[in-house]
Amino acid sequence: MSTGLADPSRLATPPTFQSVSTGRKIKNGLATVLVWLAFAVAVVPLVWVLYTVVARGFPSIVDADWWQKSLSGLLGRQQGGGAYHAIVGTLLQGLVCGVISVPIGIFVGIYLVEYGGRSKLARTTTFMVDILTGVPSIVAALFIYALWVTTLGFSRSGFAVALALVLLMIPVIIRTTEEMLKIVPDELREASYALGIPKWKTIMKIVIPTALSGILTGIMLALARVMGETAPVLVLVGYAAYINFNLFDGPMASLPLLMNVERNNPTQAGYDRLWGAAITLVLIITLFNLLATVVSRWLAPKTK
Amino acid sequence: MTDPVVAKRPAGSGNPGAARGVRAAQHPSEAPIPPTPEAVEKTPHVRPGDRIFRGLATGSGVFIVVLIGAIGLFLLLQAIPSLGLDQVNFLLSHEWNTTDPNNLRFGILDLLQVTVFSSAFALLIAMPISLGIALFLTQYAPRRLARPFAYIVDLLAAVPSIVYGLWGIFVLAPLLVPFQSWLNSALGFIPIFGTGNVKIEFGGTIFTAGIVLAVMILPIITAVSREVFERTPTMHVEGAIALGATKWEVIRTTVLPFGKAGYVSASMLGLGRALGETIALTIILNYTNTAFGWSLFDGGSTFASRIALAAAEFNDPRSAGAYIAAGLVLFVLTFVVNAAARSIVAGHKEYE
Numbered sequence: 001m002s003t004g005l006a007d008p009s010r011l012a013t014p015p016t017f018q019s020v021s022t023g024r025k026i027k028n029g030l031a032t033v034l035v036w037l038a039f040a041v042a043v044v045p046l047v048w049v050l051y052t053v054v055a056r057g058f059p060s061i062v063d064a065d066w067w068q069k070s071l072s073g074l075l076g077r078q079q080g081g082g083a084y085h086a087i088v089g090t091l092l093q094g095l096v097c098g099v100i101s102v103p104i105g106i107f108v109g110i111y112l113v114e115y116g117g118r119s120k121l122a123r124t125t126t127f128m129v130d131i132l133t134g135v136p137s138i139v140a141a142l143f144i145y146a147l148w149v150t151t152l153g154f155s156r157s158g159f160a161v162a163l164a165l166v167l168l169m170i171p172v173i174i175r176t177t178e179e180m181l182k183i184v185p186d187e188l189r190e191a192s193y194a195l196g197i198p199k200w201k202t203i204m205k206i207v208i209p210t211a212l213s214g215i216l217t218g219i220m221l222a223l224a225r226v227m228g229e230t231a232p233v234l235v236l237v238g239y240a241a242y243i244n245f246n247l248f249d250g251p252m253a254s255l256p257l258l259m260n261v262e263r264n265n266p267t268q269a270g271y272d273r274l275w276g277a278a279i280t281l282v283l284i285i286t287l288f289n290l291l292a293t294v295v296s297r298w299l300a301p302k303t304k
Numbered sequence: 305m306t307d308p309v310v311a312k313r314p315a316g317s318g319n320p321g322a323a324r325g326v327r328a329a330q331h332p333s334e335a336p337i338p339p340t341p342e343a344v345e346k347t348p349h350v351r352p353g354d355r356i357f358r359g360l361a362t363g364s365g366v367f368i369v370v371l372i373g374a375i376g377l378f379l380l381l382q383a384i385p386s387l388g389l390d391q392v393n394f395l396l397s398h399e400w401n402t403t404d405p406n407n408l409r410f411g412i413l414d415l416l417q418v419t420v421f422s423s424a425f426a427l428l429i430a431m432p433i434s435l436g437i438a439l440f441l442t443q444y445a446p447r448r449l450a451r452p453f454a455y456i457v458d459l460l461a462a463v464p465s466i467v468y469g470l471w472g473i474f475v476l477a478p479l480l481v482p483f484q485s486w487l488n489s490a491l492g493f494i495p496i497f498g499t500g501n502v503k504i505e506f507g508g509t510i511f512t513a514g515i516v517l518a519v520m521i522l523p524i525i526t527a528v529s530r531e532v533f534e535r536t537p538t539m540h541v542e543g544a545i546a547l548g549a550t551k552w553e554v555i556r557t558t559v560l561p562f563g564k565a566g567y568v569s570a571s572m573l574g575l576g577r578a579l580g581e582t583i584a585l586t587i588i589l590n591y592t593n594t595a596f597g598w599s600l601f602d603g604g605s606t607f608a609s610r611i612a613l614a615a616a617e618f619n620d621p622r623s624a625g626a627y628i629a630a631g632l633v634l635f636v637l638t639f640v641v642n643a644a645a646r647s648i649v650a651g652h653k654e655y656e
Contacts (some may be wrong), residue, residue, distance in 0.1 A: 017548070024550055031552035035444050038436020039453065042526075045519045046460050049471045107364035115361050125365040127646065128372045134573065134642035135375065135635065136580020138608040141615075142631040146378040150621060167371070174368075200357030228464025230583035231608070235615040256466050256583070263470065263587065278467050285462055 053278045060276025061283075070253075072242035077267040083277055085243040089254035090284065092247060093158050094227040097165035102219055105170045106208075109177025109215075114203055133171040140167040141235040149236075156237050158244075158252040164232035169222045176218025180211035213299035220292035224285045230256035255281040379632040386410075386625025394629065398595045400610065405622040412607070412633055417596045419606040419634070422510045422585070423578035426517035431571050433518070434525035438567075441526070442533040443555055454530065461523035469587035472516035477507025477588065484511055488601055500601030501594035508590030511600040516584055521574035528573060532566025532655055533559055565652050572645035576638045582608035607634040 020028075060066055063082070070085035108125065116122025144164040148154050184207050192202040208215075238251030239261050246252075255277050262274040389408045392399050397411020441454050484504045491497040500509060540558040549557060590603035591613065605613065611627045618624040649655055 020548075020550060024553070028550040028552040031555070032444065035436045035440045038433045039440045039445075039457075041433055042437050042457055042460065042522055046456065046463070048475070049463055049467060052471050052475050053467060104364050104367065107361050108368055111361035111365040115358055116365065121362070121365060121369075125368050127643075128369045130646045131372055131639055131642055132368065134576045134580075134638050136582065136608060136638055138580065138582040138611050139375070139379075139631050139635045139638070142611065142628055143375045143378055145618070145624070146382040146628055147374070150382055150624070151378065167375075170368070198351045198354050200351075200353045203357070224462065228466070230464070230466045231612060234583070234612050235618070238616070256464065259466055259470065260583070274470065278470060281464055282467065285464065289462060 050282070053275065053282050056271075056275035057277075057279030060272045061279055066276060066280075070241060070243045071258075071273070074241070074269075076265045077269050079269050079272070081273075083255065083258060083273070083280055085240065086253040086255045086258040086277060087280065087284075088243060088245065089158060089252045089257070090227050090281070092245070093162045093165065093233075093252075093254060094223050096159065096162040096247060097169055097226055098219065098223055100162065101166045101169040101173055101222075104166075105173025106177050106215065108170070108174045109181055110203060110208075112174070112178050113181040114199075114207070129171050129174050132167065133175070135167065137164070137168055137229050137231040138235070140164045141232040143167070144232070145235055155249070156251075157249060158237055158247040158254075160236040161232050161252075161254070162247065164236055165226040165229060168229060168232075169226045172222035172225065173215075173218055176222075177211070177215050180214035180218070181207060183214075184210045213296045216299060217292040217296040220288050220295060224288035224292075227288075228256065228281060228285055230260060233257040234260065255284070375635065376632070379628055379635060382621075382625055383629035383632050384625075386622050387629055389622060390626070400593075402614070402623040402626045405620040408622060408626055410626045410629075412630055414596045415605060415607045415610055415630060416633070417598075418510065418589075418602070418604040419579055419608075419637075421596075421598065422514050422517060422589075422606060423575055425510065425514035425600065426521060426578045427571060427575050429515065429518035430521050430525055430574060434522050434529060434570075434574075435567060437522070437526045438529035438533055439555060439559070441530050443551070443559065457523050457526050459523075460519065461527075465520060465581060465584045466587070468516050468520055469584035472512060472584060472588045473507060476516065477512045480512055480515070481505060481507055484509060484601060487511075495598055496600050498597070498599045498601070500599040500603065501592050501597060502590040502601070502603030504601050506590050508588055508603055509601045510589070510603070513585050513588045514600070516588060517578050517581060520581065520584065521577050524577055525567075525570045525574040528570030529563065529567045532563040532570070535655060536562045537654075562654070565648050566655055569645045569648040572641055572648070576641040576645065579606075579641065580608055580634060580638050581606075582612050585609040586612045607631070607637075 065080065066082040066084075067087070068084055069080075069082035071081040071083075072085070074081045108129070112122055112125060116125065141164045144160055144167070148160045148163060149156060154160065188206050188210060189202055192206045193199070197205075233254050233256055237254075237257070239257050240251035240253050244250050244252045259274055259277045259281070262270045262277065264270075265273070386408060387394055389405075390411075391407060391409045392411050394411055396413055397409070398414045399409045399411050400414070401407075401409045437457060441450055441457070445453050481504060487497050488499060488504060492499060502508060536559045540562065541554055544554040544558050585606050586609040589605060589609055591605060592603045596602055596604050607630050611631055614623075614627055618627070
């Protein structure tokens with residue numbers, strides 16, 4: 001263009017840079033619109049689902065009884081009572097599941113990053129973790145049923161549910177631990193070895209604390225995920241309308257199970273309980289997600 | 305996926321103390337200080353703490369491998385007796401009747417067809433949308449908003465599937481009924497829009513279920529595709545820009561060819577999730593004994609939903625075995641799909 005200014009006669013030749021043709025412009029614009037639209041399409045169901053749950057469930061949970069009472073002795077159509085029994089069940093099963101899965105998951109993560117290297121076992125383990133991630137929850141539940149109930153002869157219980165949840169939680173913890181350990185700088189490990197500190201102590205005192213915030217975040221998110229699982233509670237434990245703290249014996253309620261029972265209850269009381277349990281479950285999951293964020297902020301290594 | 309990082313790291317290969325000790329013993333001349341007899345003696349010595357810790361870590365790794373084997377093995381062991389009692393062909397029969405343990409009649413053909421058909425339909429909806437979202441998050445969204453937007457999409461995965469199921473049947477299904485009836489009457493001559501084996505008015509069709517399933521697998525496909533798209537070499541992108549490509553042309557010529565395999569793999573992971581989805585489908589799909597007829601307006605059961613429906617009544621081990629056999633088939637199905645998805649990515653070193 002600037003040469004054109006210097007020599008007016010050159011304007012007769014077409015400019016070196018041609019403007020983008022209309023066809024290309026239209027295609028580009030269309031792609032932009034479609035891509036924005038795709039994102040909007042994803043947001044719609046999220047907002048819609050959350051709105052449904054909040055709008056229908058909110059009246060139930062503002063009642064103090066909801067958080068303090070069970071449904072013991074109430075008929076399906078009777079108003080009143082609460083979801084305390086189900087909340088207790090969900091939290092207990094999640095807690096026991098966490099206690100079992102966290103050490104196993106972290107150790108597998110440590111193995112993969114610190115010990116496994118390129119060995120055949122490490123590659124097999126990585127592959128199996130991928131497979132475990134994809135195991136449907138109903139299959140995990142059936143496996144625990146086949147192992148715990150049929151083969152070992154125990155009865156269905158809250159503990160069996162926790163065991164099935166372990167299968168679903170472990171791969172999530174392994175993945176997070178692995179990711180977090182990998183980003184711990186090697187200089188830290190080498191500095192520790194240079195001081196003559198054994199490898200296991202280096203891992204426990206240097207590597208894990210550095211990665212701790214990330215690992216804890218992963219654990220919180222994994223817990224939030226497994227507490228919403230319905231398939232294992234359907235197969236492995238019966239529903240109880242009363243409070244049961246015993247994980248090893250008797251039927252035990254949990255929020256998904258309560259919802260599954262009340263969804264067949266056509267009365268107003270059933271409706272209130274169904275959506276009340278839904279919003280309670282969503283609240284608990286949100287709480288754990290928030291906790292994960294707080295933990296990661298609070299424990300993140302101070303970098304200066 | 306993890307290998308290159310680990311390989312670069314001296315810490316990744318066994319006990320560093322021991323390794324150094326060995327080297328010192330073999331080439332004493334290289335050591336600045338000649339090794340004392342004590343050091344030579346210590347060479348094979350591993351600290352007990354290290355041995356225990358290494359054992360625990362390796363043991364946990366082995367545990368995972370054993371666990372997968374155990375899942376397959378236990379399901380198989382429990383399924384075999386019932387398969388032996390089965391009065392009809394397990395793979396080719398439409399029948400499913402396990403109420404009388406002395407006359408078990410169960411075949412998985414219907415379950416398999418409904419499972420695959422509904423998942424495929426969900427995938428058909430979810431694939432283009434998640435491609436769009438992944439492109440949006442990596443290429444179009446304003447830099448500062450990309451992260452919160454990605455978080456919003458991830459939130460879709462945090463909602464429990466039972467909530468999706470309830471929303472699907474109580475909120476979405478009634479709204480879809482007129483649309484489904486219209487599709488059925490206008491395009492009914494095409495088999496997949498033909499009249500199904502359940503009443504559209506009830507809402508519990510594969511059409512409704514597929515849409516809810518699509519919402520549920522969106523975040524999975526999006527998350528994996530996004531990661532791959534983010535790794536498009538900057539050189540390629542800048543090269544395309546320098547040649548005067550529009551934004552769409554940049555994506556078409558660099559991002560999409562680079563990320564194609566990752567996107568396919570992500571979609572297969574989504575498919576794996578859809579195949580195994582339990583409670584949402586149990587709630588939405590209308591139960592029917594009529595055979596599946598390849599229509600979107602059919603009802604029926606998938607593997608998972610049939611098992612979930614019967615789960616409370618696993619009274620007789622022989623009937624329970626029939627469901628465990630169905631579970632085994634589902635396990636094998638998801639295993640194959642997931643393994644295929646992983647092997648696609650494993651073949652592409654540039655994604656690491």
